[in-house]
Amino acid sequence: MDANDYRYSRQTRLPEIGAAGAARLKAAHVMIVGVGALGSQVAELLCRAGIRKLTLVDPDVVDASNLQRQMLYGERDVERGLPKVAAARERLLQINSLLEVDVHATEFDAAFLARTGLPADVDVLVDGLDGLDTRLQLNAAAVAAGVPYVYGAALGMEGCCFTVLPGETACLHCLLGSPALHQSQKTCAVAGVLASTIGQVATTQFTETVKLLVGRADACRREMVYFNVWENTQFALPVMRRADCEVCVKRRGETGTAAAPARSRLLCGRNALQLQVPPPAPAFAHLAARAPLDSIRSRTEYHLERLHVFEGRQYRLTFFSDGRVIVDGTRDEDLAHALLADALEAS
Template identity: 35%
Template sequence: MTDRYSRQIMFKHIGEMGQEKIGQKHVLIIGCGALGSANAENLVRAGIGKLTIIDRDYVEITNLQRQNLFTEKDCDEQLPKVIAAKKRLEEINSSVCIVPHVLDANFETLCPIIERSSIDLIIDATDNFDTRFLINDISLKYNIPWIMGSCVGSMGMSFTILPGQTPCLQCLLDSLPVSGATCDSVGIVSPAVQMVTAFQSTEALKILVEDYYSLRTTLVTFDLWSNYFQTIRVERAKKEHCPTCGKQPSYPYLQYDSQTKTELLCGRNTVQIRTGKKIPIDRLAKRLKKVGQLRVNPYLLSIDYQSYRAVIFRDGRVLIHGTNSKEIAKKIYHQLIG
């Protein structure tokens, strides 16, 4: 297997010792869309020992423009992203242990995975700041470094957070160029994804080979279309009384009141409802076959109902496409599931 990674081993900052370390490490990627799938592919090609991937969604046709792991066949079969990703990644490197989780990343789902696994690094590939703040609290509580990344339009940003050393996401609130734009509202070009992925994957390799001295200490932001690039020094942003990384942390996003039970999904005219209990898909399919057009696979049930489409996952999540109203979404949910 040395020949497989020979060009990476020749790179003096990795070498044989670094390659051996990479093969012993476990990375958790939260989100398997554009950033998640690209980072996953980079790490699998680099020879990561174990990769755990979490995502709540399934492959859609609009994903194919920028999410490199997926195909039209995955879209036709409505495969969950992590299942499609696992299949493709194992074709790339069969020696990597890949663990997929078709579930929503929240306190109840993430903490058990963290606690029963020895995770060396978390990579943020999510599409919302609620989940990022959750990752931030979990990272600091369990002393796991994490790499933030986001992109929209032709813009992107990234920052590496080391518990006890760097400012955390809570500390950076005043420094982040946050807007309300999403991929679904203003679009995105794939080079922006590739740029953020390059920053994240490179920082990941530095952490995996334990070359902490080479880690970038600045927040990087860019706009490829406007030819803009900036690095921002943020070391002074670290706050002594930060609720996540301060002297007396309370980890606010790990509290029950901070957990979202019903949420809008990234400008997609879709509401997600989390039930907290598994749904018997097979039995439900029999009951709903006369209600609307059904599509069923081992992981989910999709039904066209009135002017909406409901996608029901076994883990208890339901996506109601066609509305931004939580009230309407709940009404459709109760009409279909009870």
């Protein structure tokens, strides 16, 4: 037995996995959209399971409020102001140096799909998101491409998981009228969440993903699994395919999110605004070339974070290569734009 076989021997001994399943895992490629609480845990579990490649998509940086439940990250990542995808890749490669990790520090939206699209060889899409509109876009992309999609959501003490098998099961769009989906329209920042709720959803998503990767789609649940970790309750909710579903039945590809990117967006639970700077990337390119070195707090190929004093107060601005800017320290859009203009002029 070589070192690699020994590493995964406890997993391979399982009759549900076996040598054939281990070989499938070794060749597998999974895309995780959203590398926060759910996505980071699923990413670590898949990394430890020995898959070939992970593609990670997330627009945010690591924040101190993430550390209570987002297992891949630590205080040093907050201090360095790293994008989640960069911090995740760094940690995942420490766990498994043979893993391929492709990262995108950007929003998952229509622009991303037009510019980058889904990887041609991706086997499964995993949902680590916290917004309904983005989930619907991911669901529509999965159905259109015929790629299985593993949905998960967690809030407070409650969580749920559902596996979408294009052409076989209902899709997320079919669930819009179901009360089971309402929790995903709230946020952890408002309602809170227990870390064990996240853990139970993430491990369920991971298990469903492994079933798909080893060729056992027949073992995936056709119902939505719902549970409450505090009350120790769990049950399955039947999900019926809607005859009029625009996505999985009529195949019109509708997502319910045709709007253009907003000029600004409040970041939930933070005293911060995200600005979209048109056209993409000029602010990032400008700062990368001209920002005073003593003003730069953190820098990677995906972002540049700098401190800027404006009207006697210090603010933190994070510039991304896709044209986004996060302004920490205010929720006032006019002030945020004034800060951005002043920072660019001073550079």
